[in-house]
Amino acid sequence: xxxxxxxxxxxxxxxxxxxxxxxxxxxxxxxxxxxxxxxxxxxxxxxxxxxxxxxxxxxxxxxxxxxxxxxxxxxxxxxxxxxxxxxxxxxxxxxxxxxxxxxxxxxxxxxxxxxxxxxxxxxxxxxxxxxxxxxxxxxxxxxxxxxxxxxxxxxxxxxxxxxxxxxxxxxxxxxxxxxxxxxxxxxxxxxxxxxxxxxxxxxxxxxxxxxxxxxxxxxxxxxxxxxxxxxxxxxxxxxxxxxxxxxxxxxxxxxxxxxxxxxxxxxxxxxxxxxxxx
Amino acid sequence: xxxxxxxxxxxxxxxxxxxxxxxxxxxxxxxxxxxxxxxxxxxxxxxxxxxxxxxxxxxxxxxxxxxxxxxxxxxxxxxxxxxxxxxxxxxxxxxxxxxxxxxxxxxxxxxxxxxxxxxxxxxxxxxxxxxxxxxxxxxxxxx
Numbered sequence: 427x428x429x430x431x432x433x434x435x436x437x438x439x440x441x442x443x444x445x446x447x448x449x450x451x452x453x454x455x456x457x458x459x460x461x462x463x464x465x466x467x468x469x470x471x472x473x474x475x476x477x478x479x480x481x482x483x484x485x486x487x488x489x490x491x492x493x494x495x496x497x498x499x500x501x502x503x504x505x506x507x508x509x510x511x512x513x514x515x516x517x518x519x520x521x522x523x524x525x526x527x528x529x530x531x532x533x534x535x536x537x538x539x540x541x542x543x544x545x546x547x548x549x550x551x552x553x554x555x556x557x558x559x560x561x562x563x564x565x566x567x568x569x570x571x572x573x574x575x576x577x578x579x580x581x582x583x584x585x586x587x588x589x590x591x592x593x594x595x596x597x598x599x600x601x602x603x604x605x606x607x608x609x610x611x612x613x614x615x616x617x618x619x620x621x622x623x624x625x626x627x628x629x630x631x632x633x634x635x636x637x638x639x640x641x642x643x644x645x646x647x648x649x650x651x652x653x654x655x656x657x658x659x660x661x662x663x664x665x666x667x668x669x670x671x672x673x674x675x676x677x678x679x680x681x682x683x684x685x686x687x688x689x690x691x692x693x694x695x696x697x698x699x700x701x702x703x704x
Numbered sequence: 705x706x707x708x709x710x711x712x713x714x715x716x717x718x719x720x721x722x723x724x725x726x727x728x729x730x731x732x733x734x735x736x737x738x739x740x741x742x743x744x745x746x747x748x749x750x751x752x753x754x755x756x757x758x759x760x761x762x763x764x765x766x767x768x769x770x771x772x773x774x775x776x777x778x779x780x781x782x783x784x785x786x787x788x789x790x791x792x793x794x795x796x797x798x799x800x801x802x803x804x805x806x807x808x809x810x811x812x813x814x815x816x817x818x819x820x821x822x823x824x825x826x827x828x829x830x831x832x833x834x835x836x837x838x839x840x841x842x843x844x845x846x847x
Contacts, residue, residue: 459761499761500778501769524764525756531764532802555766558802582767585821586828590766603821628772628818634756640772642794642818645765 440682443673444610444654447661449513454656455547456509457538458502458554460495460522465503467632468518471510477520478541480534481527488533490541498525500634504641505553505649507632512609512653513660519547524554532556536564539592543572548659551652552581552598553645555590565591573597578659578667580652582644583620594619599655599671601648603627604703606679609650613703614678622674623703624650679703706748707841710740713808713834718742720830721794721823723810727782728834730806731763738785739806750785757781762795763804768828770794772818782809794819796827798834805838 453473460479463472474494483489497503497520506518521542523534535556542550550572556565569592572579583600584590593600596618603626604613613623626647633639651674658673659665665673675681680702710728718726727747728740735754741747754760759781762769770793771778777789794810808831813819 459765499756499758499764501761501765524761530802531766553765553767556802557766557799560802584828585768585825586832588828588832605821627821630775633776633778637776637778639778640775640818641769642772642821642824643767643769645767645769 440677443658443677444661447513447657449516449653449656449660451663452513452516452548452656452660453519454509454513454516454549454551454652455519455521455542455545456502456506457521457523457535457542457550457552458505459499459524460497460502461506461518461520462497462500462503462634462636463494463520465507465632465636467507467638468503468510469514471514471516472506472518472520474520476517477522478538479522479526480537488528488537490537495520495522497634498522500637500639501553501645504631504633505551505645508609508629508646508649509551509653509656512650513656516653516656516660530558532558532561536561536568539565539568539572543568543575543577546575547577549652549655550577550579551648552579552592553648555582555584555593557589557591559589562591566595569595569597573667576666578655578670580648580655582648585644597667599651599674601651602644603642603647606704610654611679612651612654612674613680614675621671622651622678623647624654626650706740709837711742713830713837714740714742716830717808717810717827720826721810721819722813722815723794723819724812724814726811727809728806729759729809730838731804736781736807747785752781752784755779755781757783758793758795759807759809762797762807766797766799766804768794768796768824770819770824773812774817792818794823794827796824796831798831798838800835800839805835805842808834
């Protein structure tokens with residue numbers, strides 16, 4: 427049975443939530459293009475042997491093969507680097523679902539996420555989005571299962587509110603970019619499905635082949651929230667996903683700094699929360 | 705001859721973002737096909753192979769992404785036609801019901817080193833329109 431810990435009755439402060447946290451004891455699964463485990467900026471945080479790659483076997487079946495693998499594009503390495511920078515003692519585990527030769531990333535994502543849920547990672551980062559309605563139920567069930575076994579799934583949202591799974595599921599912490607250049611500064615969006623905003627604009631990240639580059643995208647905002655979640659979880663390991671989300675909500679800049687949550691609806695282009703999210 | 709709607713989409717991306725160029729790229733079985741390019745109209749119909757570049761990543765991952773001109777240039781996948789890596793790039797998937805049908809690509813923002821989040825959002829809106837257009841193209845061609 428999953429143990430839970432009570433949150434402070436007065437609400438969670440940033441001190442209670444984050445002070446002294448390093449990510450130690452937390453495993454963060456990066457479901458992505460793979461992670462270059464030997465990248466010099468990852469500080470050895472990647473447990474390469476604990477990861478897995480979704481690929482075709484000799485019979486043409488899509489299978490999950492545990493073990494080390496490389497990064498097909500650099501994206502997963504970038505995500506891992508952000509998590510590592512925020513939670514340096516967290517263990518990063520790569521689940522590669524991109525660049526596998528599969529005709530549809532959806533099938534790979536389902537297989538990889540299913541495997542990750544079985545491993546009961548504390549945090550599962552999905553900086554991807556699929557739009558296939560036919561698999562929405564299956565994907566939803568996987569995300570719910572993750573939630574019920576204590577894994578927080580963090581997913582990159584769509585900026586325009588168009589369908590993008592799994593970010594649209596309530597059990598998932600969905601993330602878009604805020605305007606801040608502070609990696610620890612995050613915001614709560616009162617108008618779902620996107621629940622949080624985090625740093626994702628012009629971020630200096632690790633990339634393929636030992637390089638670094640500067641990128642923008644909700645993928646990297648999700649990575650920031652995953653890093654923050656790893657910090658919280660390392661300090662309060664008994665928090666269930668609901669409580670973890672609550673702690674992230676209560677420490678959001680626009681919750682701590684603005685007593686009223688009447689910050690407006692998240693919409694595209696002009697939005698009160700994002701405009702105030704520097 | 706470039707489809708006028710394809711051209712209009714690429715042109716809208718270029719104007720909205722202040723990019724020096726913009727492409728509408730279709731996803732094919734073999735890789736990609738340039739459906740419209742502004743201002744390099746002669747690139748229409750050109751094919752691009754699948755590589756480990758940014759356009760492949762965005763097509764596979766379904767998430768928009770941009771790269772800044774102040775960073776180490778990353779492989780975009782457009783190099784066979786561009787002849788060089790773009791300095792700054794914004795790539796947005798055009799997806800409809802489970803399938804990425806194409807990409808909208810903005811190249812080399814002229815007024816800043818990086819495409820802004822407003823640029824990303826604007827191109828995502830245009831990508832939604834492009835997805836409908838590409839879906840109808842595909843339905844019309846019987847594929």
